Amino acid sequence: MPELPEVETTRRGILGHVQNRKIVKIEVRQANLRWKIDPKLADRLAGLTIDGVDRRGKYLLFRLSPLTLMVHLGMSGSLRIVDQGTVPGKHDHVDIHLEESKILRYHDPRRFGSVLLLEADRHPLLEHLGPEPLSEDFNAEYLYARSRKCKRPIKPYIMDGGIVVGVGNIYAAEALFLSAIRPGIASGRLSLSRYQNLVSSIKDVLTKAIEKGGTTLRDFVREDGQPGYFKQELFVYGRGGEPCIKCGSVLKEIRQAQRSTVYCAVCQK
DNA sequence: ATCGGGACCTGCTTGC
DNA sequence: TGCAAGCAGGTCCCGA
Numbered sequence: 001m002p003e004l005p006e007v008e009t010t011r012r013g014i015l016g017h018v019q020n021r022k023i024v025k026i027e028v029r030q031a032n033l034r035w036k037i038d039p040k041l042a043d044r045l046a047g048l049t050i051d052g053v054d055r056r057g058k059y060l061l062f063r064l065s066p067l068t069l070m071v072h073l074g075m076s077g078s079l080r081i082v083d084q085g086t087v088p089g090k091h092d093h094v095d096i097h098l099e100e101s102k103i104l105r106y107h108d109p110r111r112f113g114s115v116l117l118l119e120a121d122r123h124p125l126l127e128h129l130g131p132e133p134l135s136e137d138f139n140a141e142y143l144y145a146r147s148r149k150c151k152r153p154i155k156p157y158i159m160d161g162g163i164v165v166g167v168g169n170i171y172a173a174e175a176l177f178l179s180a181i182r183p184g185i186a187s188g189r190l191s192l193s194r195y196q197n198l199v200s201s202i203k204d205v206l207t208k209a210i211e212k213g214g215t216t217l218r219d220f221v222r223e224d225g226q227p228g229y230f231k232q233e234l235f236v237y238g239r240g241g242e243p244c245i246k247c248g249s250v251l252k253e254i255r256q257a258q259r260s261t262v263y264c265a266v267c268q269k
Numbered sequence: 270a271t272c273g274g275g276a277c278c279t280g281c282t283t284g285c
Numbered sequence: 286t287g288c289a290a291g292c293a294g295g296t297c298c299c300g301a
Contacts (some may be wrong), residue, residue, distance in 0.1 A: 075295055110278045168294055
């Protein structure tokens with residue numbers, strides 16, 4: 001489910017419910033996620049107060065001075081706020097009980113997500129991440145300079161978290177359509193001005209998706225259980241074989257690095 | 270140094 | 286109708 005807009009939607013949705021609230025207790029029903037949940041995690045966090053929730057790429061960082069709880073939603077994860085007594089479902093793996101009878105509930109059918117305890121503000125998974133796409137550090141000059149001599153196709157290139165964080169399969173395809181760039185072109189062959197288009201398309205599509213509460217394809221839900229509404233605004237993702245919204249020709253579907261890619265061979269060069 | 274591929278999982282859709 | 290294959294928002298890690 002979650003790319004940056006969905007993670008950011010989740011962060012904004014839960015913030016008001018968890019900030020300055022004390023963790024009463026934690027229940028772990030399934031510890032085998034992408035990485036096994038530390039058996040000591042529940043004891044370490046009980047009694048601490050959540051000072052705030054930050055985001056780095058697709059990671060949510062719960063600040064519990066002096067510890068940090070790092071949550072990744074993987075492919076199918078979500079966080080919801082539910083009332084005490086709400087019966088957990090099959091894939092509700094972790095409950096974080098808060099003051100005032102609320103529970104922050106982690107749900108993840110495929111279990112590709114993770115719930116990790118950080119002793120400090122650092123973690124190996126955060127060490128080599130690229131810039132935030134909505135920050136000024138992410139700009140055309142950076143991408144252009146970094147991609148010289150790189151033969152890797154542009155779509156997997158912008159989906160690489162070491163290059164820029166937060167851009168997943170949906171928004172990579174959308175941004176390339178919006179900037180009229182073919183997904184298979186080698187990143188090292190794109191000009192600076194094409195990178196200017198691409199960067200502004202990425203920022204644009206992510207910003208608009210956040211405004212709509214993210215994209216719900218099947219199971220993404222916001223903290224209150226509502227879906228996101230950006231799906232209606234997708235130009236190419238999930239539309240292989242259908243007509244291009246701009247020119248009407250049939251959209252092509254290919255595979256790149258084991259991910260499906262849809263594009264318009266007429267509009268994107 | 271870069272890659273492509275496999276791995277980790279469950280659930281839903283599709284086709285025989 | 287049943288069953289197996291294929292595919293799905295991510296990304297680490299290995300070997301070529």
